[in-house]
Structures are given as structure tokens and as C-alpha cells.
Amino acid sequence: MNKVLESLREGLKEGLGGLAKRDLARTLSRLESPWFDDGAGETAALLDAAFHTQGGTIAGITGPPGAGKSTLIGALVRLWRKDKKTVAVIAVDPSSKISGGSLLGDRLRFDMDGLDEGTFVRSVAAGTRLGGVADSTYPMAVLLQALFDIVLIETVGVGQSETDIRDIADSVALCIQPGSGDSVQFIKAGIIEIPDMLVITKKDMPQARATVADVRSALALYESPPPVFSVAAHHKENDQDMQALADALIRPLSSRPARAKLDHWLEGFVHGLYGTRGTKAEDLQRLQAHSAPFTALCSWLCDKSL
Numbered sequence: 683m684n685k686v687l688e689s690l691r692e693g694l695k696e697g698l699g700g701l702a703k704r705d706l707a708r709t710l711s712r713l714e715s716p717w718f719d720d721g722a723g724e725t726a727a728l729l730d731a732a733f734h735t736q737g738g739t740i741a742g743i744t745g746p747p748g749a750g751k752s753t754l755i756g757a758l759v760r761l762w763r764k765d766k767k768t769v770a771v772i773a774v775d776p777s778s779k780i781s782g783g784s785l786l787g788d789r790l791r792f793d794m795d796g797l798d799e800g801t802f803v804r805s806v807a808a809g810t811r812l813g814g815v816a817d818s819t820y821p822m823a824v825l826l827q828a829l830f831d832i833v834l835i836e837t838v839g840v841g842q843s844e845t846d847i848r849d850i851a852d853s854v855a856l857c858i859q860p861g862s863g864d865s866v867q868f869i870k871a872g873i874i875e876i877p878d879m880l881v882i883t884k885k886d887m888p889q890a891r892a893t894v895a896d897v898r899s900a901l902a903l904y905e906s907p908p909p910v911f912s913v914a915a916h917h918k919e920n921d922q923d924m925q926a927l928a929d930a931l932i933r934p935l936s937s938r939p940a941r942a943k944l945d946h947w948l949e950g951f952v953h954g955l956y957g958t959r960g961t962k963a964e965d966l967q968r969l970q971a972h973s974a975p976f977t978a979l980c981s982w983l984c985d986k987s988l
């Protein structure tokens with residue numbers, strides 16, 4: 683067992699509260715800088731240990747801006763906390779393309795108890811990535827799933843640009859706001875990759891019913907359409923719908939083994955650094971097959987040999 687991972691886990695379990703969360707936040711910050719250049723390979727060893735830990739479910743919550751993702755996450759977290767499940771949230775903030783800045787304000791938008799020992803929220807800037815996730819999202823999710831029962835990732839976007847989340851999460855829910863015809867058109871046109879489930883948010887809005895019907899009819903074109911949930915995160919009386927969604931999100935989907943997610947990330951990462959021409963296919967394959975893939979990546983980056 684890795685010492686850093688063990689001490690993070692113990693800290694969170696013993697309810698060290700602020701202290702443990704601060705340690706975790708610091709560790710996650712390391713993942714946002716080039717941790718793979720860290721000569722001692724400490725971060726890589728931590729990631730390898732976390733990767734081999736049979737951990738929690740990673741669920742992606744995606745959808746266009748303002749669809750109600752953060753509010754929904756707050757409601758889901760409250761439900762899971764009633765069951766004593768621990769939850770970490772990674773909120774990927776869309777960076778402004780013009781200024782390159784990111785508000786990192788999402789933390790404020792979650793209606794969650796900041797003092798609750800069993801929850802943790804981290805905002806990350808999406809950076810230059812086209813997909814709705816940041817480069818650091820996968821390593822962060824690997825670490826957090828070793829420490830929490832559930833890891834939720836909020837990403838912004840709809841259409842092809844956010845499909846990256848499918849390669850990180852065990853399940854993906856696409857949020858659609860009532861009256862937003864675009865999303866339904868996207869489904870009809872086959873532009874969006876169909877997620878594991880669709881969530882029509884803001885059930886209390888007058889157009890909600892019609893949107894559910896539109897989405898269902900658009901999905902009729904697909905062979906095995908995903909379930910559609912209709913929820914109001916603002917209202918307590920929709921607990922049944924919310925509970926059904928909460929259950930569906932953490933139901934294990936065997937279609938995405940951890941190794942396949944790692945392979946995908948490694949490929950994107952290595953190609954991002956060297957391009958397809960600068961990498962030997964065998965090197966990538968050897969990295970992917972390695973029992974300590976993150977440590978192997980570090981040594982490979984140091985001397986390009988395995």
C-alpha cells in the first residue's frame with residue numbers, strides 16, 4: 683500500500699475534516715502541474731496505487747451551460763450522503779477561449795455542506811482541451827475513486843466535443859433543460875453520442891413534460907434507447923425520480939473496464955506530447971500493458987525507454 687494514499691484515506695476516514703481535505707487538495711494540485719517530470723516519481727507511484735485500488739464509481743454529468751448540472755449534483759450528493767456514501771465532485775470549468783481564464787466559481791454553485799466530512803469538491807479549468815474535460819481530470823478521478831464511494835464529474839458541452847467524459851466515467855448522464863430544442867435536434871441528427879442516460883432537468887418548468895415526450899420520440903430512432911429521467915433538483919417531492927437516477931448512475935456498467943480507460947488516456951496523453959509520429963506504437967503498447975503504468979510513463983518520458 684502506498685503511504686501517501688494510506689494517509690489520505692486514514693485522514694478522511696478519521697474525520698480529520700479540514701486537514702485531510704487540505705492534504706487532498708494539495709495532492710490534486712500536483713496533478714495539475716507536470717507531475718510526470720517529478721524525478722522521484724512519487725506522484726506516479728501514488729497514481730499506480732490508486733489505479734490498483736478497487737474503488738468507487740465514476741459518473742459523468744454533462745450537458746449545455748445552465749442545464750442544471752450543478753444543482754442536480756447537489757441534490758444527488760444529499761441523497762447519497764443519507765446512505766452514508768462518500769462523494770467527490772470534479773467540476774470542469776469551461777475556460778474562456780479569449781482570456782484563457784477560468785472563473786473556478788463552481789464550488790460556490792453547489793448547494794452542499796462544506797463541513798461535511800464525506801464530500802469533497804474540486805474545480806478544474808478545462809484549459810485548451812476541446813473535450814469537456816481537462817488533461818488532469820483522468821488522473822484526478824483515478825485518485826479520488828480510491829478514496830470515495832462515488833466520483834462525480836461535471837462537464838460542460840453538448841455534441842461531439844464532450845465525448846471525452848465517456849472514456850473516463852463508468853456512466854454518463856446528459857442533462858437537457860426543458861424547452862431546449864437544440865439538444866433534441868442533436869439526438870435526432872445523431873450528433874451527440876448517446877449517453878447512458880438522459881436527464882430532463884427542472885421538472886417544475888411548464889415545458890418539462892413536452893420535452894420529455896420530444897426526447898423519448900427522438901430516442902425511438904435508436905435500437906436500445908437509454909433511460910430518460912425527469913427531475914426537479916429544487917424540489918424535495920421528486921425524491922423517487924431522483925433516487926432512481928442516483929441508483930442508475932452508480933449501477934456498475936461492465937462495458938468500461940478500468941484498463942480500457944487507462945489505455946485511452948495514455949494514448950491521448952502520449953500523442954499530445956509527441957504526436958503520432960514521435961511515438962513508437964510498441965512503446966505505447968508496452969506502457970499500456972505495464973503493471974505500474976504511471977511510473978512507467980515517468981521513466982519513459984525521462985529517457986524514452988522502457
Ligand SMILES: Nc1nc2c(ncn2[C@@H]2O[C@H](COP(=O)(O)OP(=O)(O)OP(=O)(O)O)[C@@H](O)[C@H]2O)c(=O)[nH]1
Nearest residue numbers: 746747748749750751752753838884885914915916
Ligand atoms: N426551476 C428550476 N430551476 C433550476 C432547477 N435546477 C437548477 N435550476 C436553475 O437553473 C440555473 C442553472 O443551474 P446550474 O445548476 O448552475 O446549471 P449548470 O448546468 O451547472 O450551469 P453551468 O455550470 O453554468 O453550465 C440556476 O439558476 C438554477 O437555480 C430546477 O430543478 N428547477
Ligand SMILES: [Mg+2]
Nearest residue numbers: 751752788791
Ligand atoms: Mg455548473
